[in-house]
Amino acid sequence: MGIRKKGITRRDFLRAGTSLTLGGLAGLPLAEASPDRGGSKSRVVLVRDQNVLDGNERINPVVLEGMLDRAVTALLESPGPSSAWKRLVSPEDVVGIKTNVWPYLPTPEPLNAALRNRLIEAGVREERISADDRGVLQNPVFRRSTALINVRPMRTHHWSGLGTLLKNYIMFVPEPSWYHGNACERLGAIWHLPHVRGKTRLNLLVMITPLFHGMGPHHFSSRHTWGYGGLIASVDPVAADATGARILQAKRNAFFGEERPISPPPRHIAAADTLFGLGNSRPERVELVRVGWEDGVLL
Amino acid sequence: MKKALFLLLVFSTTGALSLLFARQSFATTLETLAAALPRSTGVWTAQDPDRTYDAETIFDYIDGAGEVYRAYNMRRCLSRRYTARDAPPIVLDVFDMGSFADAFGVFTHDRDGEPVDAGQEGLYRPGWLSFWKGRFFVSIYAERETKGAKEAVFALARAVDSSIGERGPKPEILAQLPPGGLEEQSVRYLHHPMLLNYHYYLSDENLLSLGPETEALLASYRRQEARARLLLVRYPGEEKARAAHREFLAHYLPGGEGGKAVRLENGKWSAAAGKGRVLSIILEADSRSLAEDLLQETGSLP
Numbered sequence: 126m127g128i129r130k131k132g133i134t135r136r137d138f139l140r141a142g143t144s145l146t147l148g149g150l151a152g153l154p155l156a157e158a159s160p161d162r163g164g165s166k167s168r169v170v171l172v173r174d175q176n177v178l179d180g181n182e183r184i185n186p187v188v189l190e191g192m193l194d195r196a197v198t199a200l201l202e203s204p205g206p207s208s209a210w211k212r213l214v215s216p217e218d219v220v221g222i223k224t225n226v227w228p229y230l231p232t233p234e235p236l237n238a239a240l241r242n243r244l245i246e247a248g249v250r251e252e253r254i255s256a257d258d259r260g261v262l263q264n265p266v267f268r269r270s271t272a273l274i275n276v277r278p279m280r281t282h283h284w285s286g287l288g289t290l291l292k293n294y295i296m297f298v299p300e301p302s303w304y305h306g307n308a309c310e311r312l313g314a315i316w317h318l319p320h321v322r323g324k325t326r327l328n329l330l331v332m333i334t335p336l337f338h339g340m341g342p343h344h345f346s347s348r349h350t351w352g353y354g355g356l357i358a359s360v361d362p363v364a365a366d367a368t369g370a371r372i373l374q375a376k377r378n379a380f381f382g383e384e385r386p387i388s389p390p391p392r393h394i395a396a397a398d399t400l401f402g403l404g405n406s407r408p409e410r411v412e413l414v415r416v417g418w419e420d421g422v423l424l
Numbered sequence: 425m426k427k428a429l430f431l432l433l434v435f436s437t438t439g440a441l442s443l444l445f446a447r448q449s450f451a452t453t454l455e456t457l458a459a460a461l462p463r464s465t466g467v468w469t470a471q472d473p474d475r476t477y478d479a480e481t482i483f484d485y486i487d488g489a490g491e492v493y494r495a496y497n498m499r500r501c502l503s504r505r506y507t508a509r510d511a512p513p514i515v516l517d518v519f520d521m522g523s524f525a526d527a528f529g530v531f532t533h534d535r536d537g538e539p540v541d542a543g544q545e546g547l548y549r550p551g552w553l554s555f556w557k558g559r560f561f562v563s564i565y566a567e568r569e570t571k572g573a574k575e576a577v578f579a580l581a582r583a584v585d586s587s588i589g590e591r592g593p594k595p596e597i598l599a600q601l602p603p604g605g606l607e608e609q610s611v612r613y614l615h616h617p618m619l620l621n622y623h624y625y626l627s628d629e630n631l632l633s634l635g636p637e638t639e640a641l642l643a644s645y646r647r648q649e650a651r652a653r654l655l656l657v658r659y660p661g662e663e664k665a666r667a668a669h670r671e672f673l674a675h676y677l678p679g680g681e682g683g684k685a686v687r688l689e690n691g692k693w694s695a696a697a698g699k700g701r702v703l704s705i706i707l708e709a710d711s712r713s714l715a716e717d718l719l720q721e722t723g724s725l726p
Contacts, residue, residue: 132627133628134631136688139689305488308618342519348550
């Protein structure tokens with residue numbers, strides 16, 4: 126009788142002929158079990174603009190708003206942002222904008238403001254819109270929400286490998302630490318909870334000054350951020366996160382001058398694909414549309 | 425019978441009192457430390473009040489990194505923020521880890537940086553100074569490094585260092601690391617499988633049955649140009665060590681019985697052997713001879 130295989134080991138990555146860096150991001154060999162989605166790809170738009178930051182690393186709100194418009198327009202292949210937003214939401218919707226308030230790298234306030242503006246222009250009444258992070262379970266707008274916009278910066282994370290769009294929904298559970306097991310692998314389960322499932326209309330991964338390495342209890346050093354000037358948009362949170370992860374990995378390798386895998390491997394991205402069916406994590410299943418500034422794109 | 429009851433009463437009372445004193449002394453110690461720490465450093469002044477966190481509330485403070493401190497059995501954390509006009513805030517965090525070993529362990533989680541004269545094995549990287557001393561782990565973080573902030577961070581470090589006073593011994597298991605070619609800065613002391621995976625991804629399952637009762641050491645070696653990674657695990661009992669060894673061979677290193685080196689798919693060599701409560705694993709070595717030599721030197725081979 127053979128021995129039951131116990132989990133995925135380093136040797137599985139080695140046997141698959143891939144490095145831990147690439148394997149960790151693609152979720153190999155887990156990814157081989159990706160559900161069949163009929164070969165459909167997930168559309169991901171990466172918009173970059175070198176003018177979104179001024180010389181003091183402050184965000185230019187006008188440029189950022191323009192990036193948002195270009196991202197949403199390209200994502201939905203619409204003639205302009207107005208029609209794109211009208212496809213994303215309707216005037217009857219109650220919309221929660223799920224932000225991230227981590228003090229060192231929060232969702233930029235100008236982006237929250239731009240999202241509010243676009244939602245209002247699409248016909249959603251102001252009192253039916255709320256932006257929140259830690260308080261979403263108590264927030265009356267979120268409690269009766271029919272639509273969610275998920276927006277946060279990408280960063281490395283001590284326990285999950287990366288702070289991602291997928292991870293941003295951890296505040297939708299009363300005890301986030303319940304989902305910390307095995308590098309937060311089961312974060313995708315949160316997206317299937319009744320008060321979350323099927324509501325997300327748009328995912329925006331903020332890549333303006335991503336954090337590619339953490340140190341110390343606070344896991345932050347401005348030395349480990351850089352002016353990437355990007356915004357990633359997708360309906361598929363897994364594809365957006367996987368794309369952002371590839372950029373952070375490339376930056377780590379360039380900065381450290383050697384292969385430096387994101388640690389721990391962000392298993393929750395691949396698991397959201399293979400275990401929870403939330404989207405596509407593998408690059409060949411991502412249709413990447415690049416808009417704008419190309420220097421140092423790292424993809 | 426009466427004598428037995430009397431002794432039981434005495435022991436119960438003594439036990440309860442010592443527990444009470446232990447708790448009081450524990451709390452008082454962190455509070456005493458807080459009282460002894462300076463309220464200002466350079467032009468920076470402490471904001472009131474200090475914050476304290478325990479293993480449950482630590483998430484309110486440092487988000488995901490809280491799991492790292494919990495994995496080292498943190499008891500409490502004292503946090504004080506120093507501010508000054510037109511200068512970056514400086515954040516002092518003192519973690520009471522409850523034991524010398526875990527204070528050392530959590531310090532080894534991040535060993536990048538230049539050695540500095542602060543506490544035990546102080547390290548500095550731009551904006552962040554850390555050290556361990558006794559059962560405390562100390563982190564002093566400037567949100568942006570400036571000349572003045574760096575001086576203030578170092579002054580604060582010296583003050584905290586002298587306030588703690590008592591030094592602590594390193595975990596005994598360190599003595600079992602072969603000295604030849606050991607890269608001291610690479611040594612990590614840990615209990616939790618996630619922390620092993622953080623430093624060296626082995627498996628998404630807890631293949632080695634690591635946990636609060638096990639002590640693990642991860643270390644890198646360099647001999648001439650050849651490199652190797654060694655993992656030592658000490659279990660609470662010999663049977664647990666043997667069981668972990670069997671699991672490791674069955675699921676990760678078939679063919680590695682008797683300490684035989686096995687070639688991995690990347691061309692490197694791995695080997696494992698157990699003796700008593702200790703399991704020694706050469707995770708990767710550039711050559712078979714280095715794997716075999718290093719394993720021999722751990723004393724785990726028969």
